[in-house]
Amino acid sequence: MSQDKDAVDAITDQWFAVRPELDTAPMAVFGRIYRIAKAMGDAMEERYQRFGISRGEFDVVATLRRSGDPYTLSPRQLSATLMLTTGGMTGRLDKLEKAGLLCRKPDPHDRRGLQVTITDRGLALIDEAVTAGLEVQRAALTGLTDEEVAQLTGLLRKLLAGV
Known part of the structure; x- marks a missing residue:
């Protein structure tokens, strides 16, 4: 071909x-x-x-959403998952908290720690945003068959494991 x-x-x-x-x-x-x-x-x-967030901010809220109920992680867990410095994470958390998409509370198990929890508003927003993002990604794959998408996924997984 x-x-x-x-x-x-x-x-x-x-x-x-x-x-x-x-x-x-x-x-x-x-x-x-x-x-x-x-x-x-x-x-x-x-x-x-369209949702008032950047891709990086999406990643933070989506990580909380993916963590499952009660949608709570420590800033350290978020930083590790997203491969961000604590300073970079603090900036994102500040903006997202100000927007009402998440809240920070003291960690009841660690007096020095915090917990970050998605708010109801954040939960509704991320559910819409992830659907909208998947539409963009799905559209990019329209030139491939389901078999080709599966093959590409496997090859990229193998490549990623090697780097």
């Missing part, structure tokens, strides 16, 4: 012209992954703006 050449093909073709001995297969893979990630990141950011 022949496919149209894309911008990444143009780059690898240019490298072949000046350095034909190079194996640019990794560049072809990761160049596309980077471009897909950028395009999808931008699309998701745009979609979440």
Whole structure:
């Protein structure tokens, strides 16, 4: 099956012209992954703006939602899950608390700790936002069959495990 050449093909073709001995297969893979990630990141950011949150803020509220009832985690657990510094997490928590999407309370099991809990407003918002985000992602996959999506998922899982 022949496919149209894309911008990444143009780059690898240019490298072949000046350095034909190079194996640019990794560049072809990761160049596309980077471009897909950028395009999808931008699309998701745009979609979440409708809900008054950024993609990073979505991640915080979604992590609380995914944790299950009572939708509570410590700032440290959130930071670890989202691979954020505590400073970066504090900024997000401040903004989300001010927006009424979560609240921070003292941890009853640790006098020095806090617990972050999603509010009813945050719960309603994240349930809508995750559905809207999945619509964007689903639309991006429309050119693939279900079998191809499953194959791609498996290959990306294998690639991620290797890095």
